[in-house]
Amino acid sequence: MTFSELTCFRRLRRIALLLAVAALTVPALAAPRKPLADSELLERLPLRAGDGSARELAALRAGMLVAPGAPEPAAALAQAYFDLAMARGDPRYVGYAEAVIAGFGEPPTASLRVVRGLLRQYRHDFGGALDDFAAALALDPGFAAAHAWRAAIFLVQAAYAAAQQECAALQSLGRATLFGGCRGLVQAYSGQLDVAYRTLQLALATTADAGNRLWLLTRLGEVAAWRGQPALAESHYRAALALGRDDGYLLAAWGDFLLDQNRPAEVLAALAGWEAADNLLLRLAEAAAALQRPEAARLAQALGERFAAAGLRGDTTHRAEEARYRLRLRGDAGAALRLAAENYRVQREPRDARILLEAALAAGDAAAAQPARDWLAASGFEDARLRRLDQELALATRR
Amino acid sequence: MKLRHWLCGLLLLISLPALAHKASDSYLVLDVQGREVTGQWDIALRDIDFALGLDADGDGGITWGEVRARHTEIAAWALGRLTLRRGGECALAVADHLIDSHSDGSYAVLRLAGSCPSGGGELALDYRLLFELDALHRGLLRLGLDGSTQTAVLSPQRAEQRFAAGEASRLAQFGQYLVEGIWHIWIGFDHILFLLSLLLPAVLVHEARRWRGVANFRLALVEVLWVVTAFTVAHSITLSLAALGLVSLPSRLVEAAIAASVVLAAANNLKPLVERRRWMVAFGFGLIHGFGFASVLAELGLPRETLVLSLLGFNLGVETGQLAIVAAFLPLAYALRGTGFYRRVVFIGGSLATLAIALLWFVERAFDLKLISA
Numbered sequence: 001m002t003f004s005e006l007t008c009f010r011r012l013r014r015i016a017l018l019l020a021v022a023a024l025t026v027p028a029l030a031a032p033r034k035p036l037a038d039s040e041l042l043e044r045l046p047l048r049a050g051d052g053s054a055r056e057l058a059a060l061r062a063g064m065l066v067a068p069g070a071p072e073p074a075a076a077l078a079q080a081y082f083d084l085a086m087a088r089g090d091p092r093y094v095g096y097a098e099a100v101i102a103g104f105g106e107p108p109t110a111s112l113r114v115v116r117g118l119l120r121q122y123r124h125d126f127g128g129a130l131d132d133f134a135a136a137l138a139l140d141p142g143f144a145a146a147h148a149w150r151a152a153i154f155l156v157q158a159a160y161a162a163a164q165q166e167c168a169a170l171q172s173l174g175r176a177t178l179f180g181g182c183r184g185l186v187q188a189y190s191g192q193l194d195v196a197y198r199t200l201q202l203a204l205a206t207t208a209d210a211g212n213r214l215w216l217l218t219r220l221g222e223v224a225a226w227r228g229q230p231a232l233a234e235s236h237y238r239a240a241l242a243l244g245r246d247d248g249y250l251l252a253a254w255g256d257f258l259l260d261q262n263r264p265a266e267v268l269a270a271l272a273g274w275e276a277a278d279n280l281l282l283r284l285a286e287a288a289a290a291l292q293r294p295e296a297a298r299l300a301q302a303l304g305e306r307f308a309a310a311g312l313r314g315d316t317t318h319r320a321e322e323a324r325y326r327l328r329l330r331g332d333a334g335a336a337l338r339l340a341a342e343n344y345r346v347q348r349e350p351r352d353a354r355i356l357l358e359a360a361l362a363a364g365d366a367a368a369a370q371p372a373r374d375w376l377a378a379s380g381f382e383d384a385r386l387r388r389l390d391q392e393l394a395l396a397t398r399r
Numbered sequence: 400m401k402l403r404h405w406l407c408g409l410l411l412l413i414s415l416p417a418l419a420h421k422a423s424d425s426y427l428v429l430d431v432q433g434r435e436v437t438g439q440w441d442i443a444l445r446d447i448d449f450a451l452g453l454d455a456d457g458d459g460g461i462t463w464g465e466v467r468a469r470h471t472e473i474a475a476w477a478l479g480r481l482t483l484r485r486g487g488e489c490a491l492a493v494a495d496h497l498i499d500s501h502s503d504g505s506y507a508v509l510r511l512a513g514s515c516p517s518g519g520g521e522l523a524l525d526y527r528l529l530f531e532l533d534a535l536h537r538g539l540l541r542l543g544l545d546g547s548t549q550t551a552v553l554s555p556q557r558a559e560q561r562f563a564a565g566e567a568s569r570l571a572q573f574g575q576y577l578v579e580g581i582w583h584i585w586i587g588f589d590h591i592l593f594l595l596s597l598l599l600p601a602v603l604v605h606e607a608r609r610w611r612g613v614a615n616f617r618l619a620l621v622e623v624l625w626v627v628t629a630f631t632v633a634h635s636i637t638l639s640l641a642a643l644g645l646v647s648l649p650s651r652l653v654e655a656a657i658a659a660s661v662v663l664a665a666a667n668n669l670k671p672l673v674e675r676r677r678w679m680v681a682f683g684f685g686l687i688h689g690f691g692f693a694s695v696l697a698e699l700g701l702p703r704e705t706l707v708l709s710l711l712g713f714n715l716g717v718e719t720g721q722l723a724i725v726a727a728f729l730p731l732a733y734a735l736r737g738t739g740f741y742r743r744v745v746f747i748g749g750s751l752a753t754l755a756i757a758l759l760w761f762v763e764r765a766f767d768l769k770l771i772s773a
Contacts, residue, residue, distance in 0.1 A: 032439070032497035032508040038464030042498055042505040043444040045459050090420040092445070095535030102534050102555070276420040305502055309421060313537050314552055 075111035089277025110140035158348035191380025226383040255283030264290040319343035333362035357389040433518035438511040486517020526553040580716020596664035602736040612736035625678035633685025641693030655765040660684035661757035668750035
């Protein structure tokens with residue numbers, strides 16, 4: 001290399017670095033401007049003053065103002081914000097909920113404790129969340145939701161014996177639906193898909209509540225798909241969608257099911273208009289890429305910008321999704337594997353294991369997927385797709 | 400079926416510029432130069448609406464008219480939640496109100512201007528925007544403080560932060576340029592070859608048209624010290640002159656001259672013209688090499704505020720790299736000096752190879768050709 005080539009190389013390196021830094025630190029693309037007309041519409045608010053959610057929230061806020069410092073109205077408002085965040089995939093409402101309970105220091109009531117636990121699990125502070133739910137139960141042993149959430153966290157952590165204890169607590173409280181859902185998932189994750197399917201079906205029969213039915217139908221769809229019964233899975237997903245309620249988890253699961261069934265066109269249709277939610281944008285971008293649609297590049301780019309923006313805030317709760325983005329949309333197996341491995345240290349559900357196995361296979365690094373393979377061996381989880389990935393990795397190791 | 404697909408496609412198109420759902424961030428860019436503060440603060444209209452209620456007609460949309468009517472209130476609300484201190488509280492005002500678009504919607508852009516009681520010392524920043532309403536809100540700060548840029552995430556847990564303008568960042572800058580200097584000598588093969596061409600004969604003496612090893616280490620060391628010191632002093636002079644903008648030469652000329660210096664240094668080993676006063680050669684050509692270093696430094700960009708410090712750092716880095724080369728070369732050369740291998744293969748062969756490479760460089764640079772590449 002000659003001197004001038006070296007300086008040129010160094011200049012390029014610096015430009016690349018500067019561009020990378022600029023891309024991370026300059027969030028705005030357009031330049032600031034002064035609108036010309038007063039009538040120019042700048043922003044459409046997510047809630048209009050008159051609609052149902054807005055009225056409900058206004059009433060709850062008013063309730064808090066009437067009794068400042070009272071825990072119950074605060075818990076109700078925070079819970080309403082959290083539910084709205086889950087339904088719409090809009091994290092601003094999580095922040096509002098956090099602010100409502102932040103004024104209480106150590107939450108004095110069971111319901112406030114439970115809301116704080118919810119917010120902590122949202123941030124993946126699973127230890128803190130488990131403590132909050134336990135504290136809520138100490139204050140009110142009949143608080144079934146606290147047991148249900150503890151079970152959900154133990155399931156994420158692949159601690160099935162602990163989850164089973166929470167299920168048993170729900171049973172002794174006489175909460176048949178919650179118990180069935182809890183038990184069914186423990187069975188599903190620990191290698192008994194057929195039994196799990198029947199347990200979830202029984203739970204479904206016990207409830208007429210639309211929210212509970214939506215959740216159980218979604219999980220029935222997942223279990224049926226794991227059992228290799230796509231037609232049955234589809235009927236469950238469609239029944240859940242027919243309830244007509246916004247639910248980010250349901251839409252993501254349905255989108256994944258369609259992608260796995262190689263039906264990307266239907267993903268674009270089912271999730272149209274949901275680009276605002278990061279996890280649904282991921283499914284849309286994958287579907288557009290599979291169909292080689294012209295908008296595929298733009299969707300992937302938008303998703304990349306979201307992850308970059310979250311990174312600026314120091315937010316690491318989207319690592320599983322980001323790993324999928326890196327692997328399937330950017331073909332960067334190394335980065336995907338790093339993210340998937342970091343995620344798997346925190347979250348160990350089947351989907352977390354799957355992205356870790358896929359990324360390890362693509363990166364040719366079987367050892368990195370060992371935790372997920374250990375889990376497959378220990379749990380006996382029966383999904384054929386994960387088993388196949390495991391075998392391919394085993395072959396790759398032997399080679 | 401067809402119609403549905405078409406409709407969906409249409410929907411997708413309509414919603415294409417869809418805005419992200421993301422947690423709330425504001426973007427605060429501040430530039431503090433001495434007492435003077437300028438800056439820009441981008442706050443989401445949706446967040447301002449949540450705090451102040453912008454949608455006057457309750458139609459679910461925020462228009463420019465609705466924002467404009469509340470400018471005074473928005474400025475007071477925002478500035479009431481940001482405190483800067485440098486020798487006391489800085490007075491801040493909103494100089495202009497604009498609008499910008501970010502990935503999650505439209506933002507009010509507040510252009511800030513103000514001044515602080517003191518023009519030096521640390522800057523303390525206390526950020527409280529929206530925290531009482533949205534505990535996940537973050538202020539993403541990019542702060543230019545007397546020329547050095549720092550970034551920070553402002554959160555309820557880290558709402559108040561202090562930024563040092565002085566020694567910490569200066570030291571970091573010095574260190575950065577020091578490393579660049581070392582790095583540059585290591586990858587600057589032409590400098591290394593020039594230096595080695597002058598050092599190769601340091602362990603030898605030329606007597607009666609024959610080379611033989613020097614009698615003791617001290618003689619070799621003294622010779623090396625003369626050469627290295629002369630080279631260093633010379634290139635420091637021109638590096639400083641060029642970096643301070645006092646002298647400038649066309650870079651093609653400089654680079655060709657550097658190649659020529661390597662040619663001549665190597666040739667002098669093969670047919671000695673200068674034997675006793677090699678340090679003068681080192682000095683003369685060192686002046687040229689200094690201009691070469693300066694062009695690298697120009698690319699790095701010298702910060703105006705810490706010009707001398709950065710220059711010193713870079714120069715010291717170059718010397719450090721150079722000393723490392725000498726430290727590796729000298730003991731080895733001294734040990735081998737009496738062997739035919741050193742005299743014929745290392746000294747004559749090495750000088751011949753250097754001469755050939757440097758000639759190629761010279762032709763390339765002087766006539767702007769590409770003969771050999773990396």
